[in-house]
Amino acid sequence: MEVFDAAELWSRERIAETQLTRLKATLAQSRKCSFYRERLDEAGIGPDSIRSLDDLRRIPFTTKQDLRSQYPTGLLCVPPSEIVRMHCSSGTTGTPVAICHTQNDINAWADLMARCMHMVGVRREDVFQNMSGYGLFTGGLGIHFGAERLGCMTIPAGPGNSRRQIKLAKDFRTTVAHILPSYALILGEHLRNMGEDPRDFPLRIALVGAEPYTEEFRKRIEELFDMKAYNSYGLSEMNGPGVGFECLEQNGLHIWEDAYIPEIVDPDTGEPVPDGEVGELVMTSLCRQGMPILRYRTRDLTRFLPGPCVCGRAHRRMDRILGRADDMFIIKGVNVYPMQIEQVIMTFKEVGQSYLILLENDGIGDVMRVQVEIRDEYFVEDMRALQSLQKVIAQRLRDEILVTPRVELVESNSLPRTEGKAVRVQDLRAKK
């Protein structure tokens, strides 16, 4: 197996040994800001408290609220002059979260990202089109630096502007793209409207992530473009992209455990859940100098996939993100994740490219409507067939989420489109 760097193939033992060493160093580094120093002191964790990886659990969690409280630079663990980059969340709601990086941090991040791309066969001969927004959002510069580090011809196309994306990809024979899954569909539609077959497009690999989508959805865009789509996971608090990535097996995302310690905990109790069970991902950075972060509560729901990966890499795999702890909505007393609904409806061949979940209150109680686009070839005038499909979808949804929604079949392209993250849920219920 050709690998980008040695750490990619480390054994479980070597990984664990390195994690322990780096965790100790990270703890020492984190104490250089008063926030962590005080918090670790309160928890009674001194320089010699960590003797094994199990001691990790003694370290208090860091929440998004903690990061906000330390905005802008409360968590800095190096002199400000050592910082070469700041990324921050858009901050449209409340205080933003800012993450500051040293040159070493940036280099290590680029290496991890290059390792992800190399793992799925991206090479310096590839032409890579980055359809992410640049600027403060980490998906742009983060992946850009990784692709250049790997030596790809990197096209910083930025988001949107389908006509230009298509022209660039054709003119430069783009083989690899970083693209939002929902935008891949839009691009495919655009090509079809131009009378072209997206399968003739030169793309062979897509890096996808940044919004939730199902396995069915992934298969759909893979078939649409005759390419492979690999799931990417990252969050700006842990640099950005490059945290976890699928190998060629497409069976879970390897988390780079030489750079991070992942845990999965019960979102309510904070206690670890057994391997294979869904919970909230918690991450500790191991290589960051500028702003190390300990046991960060990501709010992302996933599970560890048990057993070793066929590919031979020992870095633990997590499942695709199954939702956000915060995206959950409650209807008729039941917890529902939008992803559960998508997973059901996308198994129907009649279903088109978009859907929308509407939560309403009809004066008596909560009502969930699910609007589902139906492909043109099935949207015939045979009312009986459509009614029957509607009924089957509603039943399958009830089986999954224990609530019976009102399913409405709509024509393809009739639901609102967006070039950014797709909006899947509209909660129109009056706030209580």
Place this chain on the structure above:
Amino acid sequence: MEVFDAAELWSRERIAETQLTRLKATLAQSRKCSFYRERLDEAGIGPDSIRSLDDLRRIPFTTKQDLRSQYPTGLLCVPPSEIVRMHCSSGTTGTPVAICHTQNDINAWADLMARCMHMVGVRREDVFQNMSGYGLFTGGLGIHFGAERLGCMTIPAGPGNSRRQIKLAKDFRTTVAHILPSYALILGEHLRNMGEDPRDFPLRIALVGAEPYTEEFRKRIEELFDMKAYNSYGLSEMNGPGVGFECLEQNGLHIWEDAYIPEIVDPDTGEPVPDGEVGELVMTSLCRQGMPILRYRTRDLTRFLPGPCVCGRAHRRMDRILGRADDMFIIKGVNVYPMQIEQVIMTFKEVGQSYLILLENDGIGDVMRVQVEIRDEYFVEDMRALQSLQKVIAQRLRDEILVTPRVELVESNSLPRTEGKAVRVQDLRAKK
């Protein structure tokens, strides 16, 4: 004098010597693409033809049309796998121009950009906010890489969104910004509307460029923010920013002659103009491997400033860009550059922050109207004073451009604002 690298202080002799060596190497490199090989062969220029820098003039010019004709990769002089970055013009009109860079090209570009910033006192302790668009436009990534190379804390803020720009700059105590001159005014207005004095803003240095503006305009934004604004020059065909930059003297832009050979020629004849006379800037890249470009006709009008710079650097200085050969408009048979008009009106203390040139045809002949915003304190109801000001401005304009325009004084903030490049001329004449 503290300098970023040794080449910054090279003597005239050392520069000339290096230029000759690098010109020969660049010619050899350029022959690796058939376009230049054929063109040089046609001109009878072989590997040994260049014996002195004067032989440069025997090399044919390269025009934007040439670059377009070779889109996308006709000018590539390395194997495609050596390319790590592509930048290209937006291509909204006609075929775009694409420039491909190797890793060495990117590194050399970042070094030049860092040298520019270092020259005006930017240091790793500074916080640098890049208000340029990222992506394919070189002002984003080009300056970003330079700032990180210098070790500044770089905030990739991107363009627009004044509220966020102000919040970031305040929260991180931004000391240096890359900003469009017209946007600096908008930001200042925004601060004033918030009831704040822009002079209390932490900015101490601005890198400005990318759109034409006058010395008066520069002084105005310097006073507005109590900062220094340094003119930056670059064009994507020669990498992007980092080609020329003002030193602390603010008296012309040093062109980095270890990396480029600049010439100034008559735009019509292509013959060199005497030092100090205005003409079209022609540039030859000396360090580029991926896509060397020989004697590129920039269409930018400027002149060499004669004599050595007080700062001691021997790299030749050019004047600010005095216009685009293509921006020129003809009215009543006279060639006029918008910059000539701005230079005149901005000398009046009564004049506010914006103006607009309207070219119309009243059925009899061409008419030029110049709408000029007047500061609130002067926009009094004393009609006589305003009429007299109107007349004086018209006379001064006639003296400069030999045509008498119709001058209209308007209230401040009444002309359309844009967050991108300011639109200064509207040609409403029917096309002939």
